[in-house]
Amino acid sequence: MTSDPRVAAAAGGETTAVDGWELVRVCFALMANMSSSVCMETPHAHGHTHGHTHNYNPTPGRDFPLQIDSCVNPVLDYSAQMERYRSFATFYKNSTAAAAAAAATPFPQTAKIARIATPLFPSARLSAMPPWPCDNAMLWGRKPTAVNVNGPHTHRTGMSRAEPVNMHMSGKHIPQDSALPMGADNFLSPLAAEQCRGLPVTGAECMNRLKCPPSVPPGGAGEADRSGTFGGMPPLGGLSLPPGVIVMTTLHSGAGSSGVTMSDSAFQIANVAADCQHSGSSCSGSPAALNGNANGSCSSGSSNGSGAAKRKRKRCGVCAPCRRLINCGVCSSCRNRKTGHQICKFRKCEELKKKPGSTMENSHCLLCLPSESAIGGSRRHLPLVLLKNPPQSTSSNWTETLEELQVIHLQSTPRSDHMVPQSGTLTALLAFYPFPSGLTVWPV
DNA sequence: CCTGACGTTTTC
DNA sequence: GAAAACGTCAGG
Ligand SMILES: [Zn+2]
Ligand SMILES: [Zn+2]
Numbered sequence: 001m002t003s004d005p006r007v008a009a010a011a012g013g014e015t016t017a018v019d020g021w022e023l024v025r026v027c028f029a030l031m032a033n034m035s036s037s038v039c040m041e042t043p044h045a046h047g048h049t050h051g052h053t054h055n056y057n058p059t060p061g062r063d064f065p066l067q068i069d070s071c072v073n074p075v076l077d078y079s080a081q082m083e084r085y086r087s088f089a090t091f092y093k094n095s096t097a098a099a100a101a102a103a104a105t106p107f108p109q110t111a112k113i114a115r116i117a118t119p120l121f122p123s124a125r126l127s128a129m130p131p132w133p134c135d136n137a138m139l140w141g142r143k144p145t146a147v148n149v150n151g152p153h154t155h156r157t158g159m160s161r162a163e164p165v166n167m168h169m170s171g172k173h174i175p176q177d178s179a180l181p182m183g184a185d186n187f188l189s190p191l192a193a194e195q196c197r198g199l200p201v202t203g204a205e206c207m208n209r210l211k212c213p214p215s216v217p218p219g220g221a222g223e224a225d226r227s228g229t230f231g232g233m234p235p236l237g238g239l240s241l242p243p244g245v246i247v248m249t250t251l252h253s254g255a256g257s258s259g260v261t262m263s264d265s266a267f268q269i270a271n272v273a274a275d276c277q278h279s280g281s282s283c284s285g286s287p288a289a290l291n292g293n294a295n296g297s298c299s300s301g302s303s304n305g306s307g308a309a310k311r312k313r314k315r316c317g318v319c320a321p322c323r324r325l326i327n328c329g330v331c332s333s334c335r336n337r338k339t340g341h342q343i344c345k346f347r348k349c350e351e352l353k354k355k356p357g358s359t360m361e362n363s364h365c366l367l368c369l370p371s372e373s374a375i376g377g378s379r380r381h382l383p384l385v386l387l388k389n390p391p392q393s394t395s396s397n398w399t400e401t402l403e404e405l406q407v408i409h410l411q412s413t414p415r416s417d418h419m420v421p422q423s424g425t426l427t428a429l430l431a432f433y434p435f436p437s438g439l440t441v442w443p444v
Numbered sequence: 445c446c447t448g449a450c451g452t453t454t455t456c
Numbered sequence: 457g458a459a460a461a462c463g464t465c466a467g468g
Contacts, residue, residue, distance in 0.1 A: 313449070314467095332460070333448095339461070343448055352449070 315349035322349045 315322045327334045327344035334344045342348070 315448095336461075337447095341448055341450090341462080341464090342460095 313352055316351040317349075319350040321347045 324347045328346045331345040333340050333342040
């Protein structure tokens with residue numbers, strides 16, 4: 001309901017290139033139903049925070065399924081959401097203050113994908129229990145050199161396919177149906193076992209371990225490798241985050257770093273998590289499995305022994321053939337439509353022409369849910385919350401502005417050049433799960 | 445039920 | 457070896 005000019009301004013969609021991101025994932029759960037539009041909410045329009053969202057269609061001629069109704073879904077009680085939000089905001093404030101006193105470590109700028117040895121949550125050192133039940137965390141960051149996060153597939157091609165960044169708002173909302181409940185009640189609730197499973201953390205580290213069986217089979221190579229990769233990342237200077245929160249901050253350091261790597265790591269997160277959501281209890285559909293690296297991060301749970309059900313690839317939707325709308329009618333595929341089972345040769349996606357496995361779908365997308373990055377999918381992404389005051393260091397009292405967030409539901413691929421502050425200071429992103437939809441948006 | 449992605453087999 | 461044909465089946 002509000003057409004807050006600020007929002008409009010923020011939604012202007014300007015983008016600025018940034019060096020990279022740092023991403024922190026804490027007991028990450030999946031967004032079951034994020035859709036792909038860009039949706040912003042502003043905080044100061046209590047009660048009816050909805051309003052202006054805009055949508056855009058990156059691919060002309062194609063429509064993306066709905067982005068309706070959710071981002072600002074009245075269903076969710078604003079106050080309740082805000083309350084929850086505040087609860088951890090307060091927690092932050094207090095805990096970070098203490099932590100800051102102890103060490104004013106700058107936010108790690110030399111991010112490497114790292115496993116956080118110590119929980120991000122200050123509970124350990126502050127002897128205060130965090131308001132949320134799960135304390136495992138992962139730090140993901142861009143790193144200059146290749147980090148083989150996921151075993152074999154290190155090379156993904158087409159990393160940054162140029163895709164238009166359209167951040168305009170529309171009056172539509174994102175549907176919040178819910179395969180996964182993500183209402184207010186779930187905001188800070190413990191993750192379900194299924195949700196935990198498949199996360200790149202071992203069950204032992206998850207505070208939900210009672211519900212979450214160890215996901216690492218003894219000797220599981222995938223997990224082991226992954227864990228090994230995450231060594232030595234300082235715990236965010238003592239900052240802690242509630243479960244399901246992703247922090248993405250731009251790293252201004254590495255001038256020459258390649259964007260590719262970060263995409264990789266972020267990609268991992270998003271997909272691993274999303275994968276779990278997708279397959280419920282099994283990991284059959286995981287990207288890892290898709291690439292032959294079958295067990296990804298899922299537990300032995302209910303995988304159907306042999307094999308990874310392969311997920312069908314989807315056309316990219318942006319290449320020339322994909323943009324073609326009509327069949328030529330004369331090519332062999334067209335002529336043999338009934339028996340050939342192939343799309344018109346002139347419409348065959350360039351990506352799909354490549355050998356399966358040679359490219360990773362969504363590789364360019366940081367937070368896209370797996371199988372949804374391509375046309376035809378719902379293109380749901382994790383929601384992102386932009387912070388005015390990024391947790392650059394423990395000494396910053398960034399939590400005080402926790403309410404000043406910009407919540408964005410991306411429709412397009414979130415890359416590092418998205419979600420960039422138009423003016424200055426904004427350098428962090430938070431992605432929450434479940435998304436506190438009552439949260440208002442504060443334009444940057 | 446239809447489209448079309450994909451793997452295998454057959455044909456050229 | 458490349459293209460076509462075909463069987464299978466995921467997704468919608
Ligand atoms: Zn054709
Ligand atoms: Zn294409």
